[in-house]
Amino acid sequence: MQRTNLSLRGLEIFQMVARSGSVRQVAAETGLSVSTVSHHLRAVEESIGVSLIDHSRRPMVLTPAGTIFARHVEEGLSIIRRGETELTAGDLAEMRELRCGIVDDFDAEVAPELAQFLARAMPRCTFKHHTRPSHEIIRLLTERKLDVGLATRPVSDIPGLVEYPVLRDPFVIALPAGSDTAPEDFLAGRGKLPFLRYSSQQLIGNTIEAHLRRSRISLPNRFELESNQSLLGMVADGSGWAITTPASYVRAKRFQDQIALHPYPGKGFVRYISLFSNEHYPRPTAELIAGSLRRLIKRYFVNPISDRYRWLSPGFQVLDTPPEAAP
Structure with missing residues (x-):
């Protein structure tokens, strides 16, 4: 069998395009030009004499041969990277x-x-x-x-x-300092302040919502915020209450004196x-x-x-x- 002239860089580029389906995305991630990324792909295909990617489709998809080759490239590059890290692991x-x-x-x-x-x-x-x-x-x-x-x-x-x-x-209840309503009352929906949610796109928001569902607690969804600073700033201002964590509270240094933390009532979560x-x-x-x-x-x-x-x-x-x- 004739030996091919595959380059390591070409295989890495092929692997990235196989995952993303986009030459432009790979170019942006690597800092290479679109034409350079395309050149690497063509060089790999020409080197082994097989079409690996359907270039006519967007996003690009692997051909059947490309799917097989991508699996072997994944294994081969993994072995090379393992060797590189083992050489420097002790120093x-x-x-x-x-x-x-x-x-x-x-x-x-x-x-x-x-x-x-x-x-x-x-x-x-x-x-x-x-x-x-x-x-x-x-x-x-x-x-x-x-x-x-x-x-x-x-x-x-x-x-x-x-x-x-x-x-x-651990998760805790954050209330405006001086609030005379118990955390249990807020969880039961008896408080006058609205519940301030972390975004459902964040892991912290998903964790809180999952626990509320398990506890069969349903609270109105009026405010949902991605920014920890904005959420705890609203608590400090007396505009709502929240379920948060001590680490998140530490980040909001400017609001700490206007916020009081309380243990989460009942079965806690972390x-x-x-x-x-x-x-x-x-x-x-x-x-x-x-x-x-x-x-x-x-x-x-x-x-x-x-x-x-x-x-x-x-x-x-x-x-x-x-x-x-x-x-």
Whole structure:
């Protein structure tokens, strides 16, 4: 059989187009021109002498031969990436690239010091930092566009990701300071203030709504907000009440004196914040990042709020065991 002249870059481009179905999207993600991406695709097809992609359709789709080839490319590139990471796993100074995502809850207090720490530990590394909602970080990890990401733990396990638990963040009731209505009355719909919801597009919003459904609690849907600052700002202003978490409360520093936190009545519920990596990323590096995150989150989130609200301990705490085993 005649040997082909396949290039690694060409195979990577083919893999990305196979996933997205768009040459323009791959060009935007890689910084290459559309013509360069198309050239790489054509070169792969010409090298093996088989049509892999139906270029006439939008979005592009794989031919039957392309579907088979894409599976083998996925396996081959995975083996190559595993070899690359194993060569540098024991030496942080040799790390060349880190693509890191952090959920926006921790972007202001934690991310800057984490970046400084990693820059010292990995002097030859190029860093790419992304701030996104949790569901987007999980998506970028599964698409292999991130190496590690700090995000809310999804309801179900995601194949191909390794989890390093960081924070147990229980849900609480946030009321305007000085409110004389009990949290139980708001949950029962007897309060005069409207319920302020997190967006249903966010993991935190979905978690809250799922718990309310399980508890058979139905509340009017008048306000739904993506911005944590806007939501807690309305609570501080006396315009509503909310179900939130201590970590989310910490972010709203300017409103903290106008908001009172209360334990969630009845059966409580929790979200878990974890560092996730793809399965081929070196474990020692991921554990180093997770350890640094735990120290920073304890310093800037857990300790200050636990001192203010003693009843939050030990529920609001950093973790070093899987969530299933955590108290």
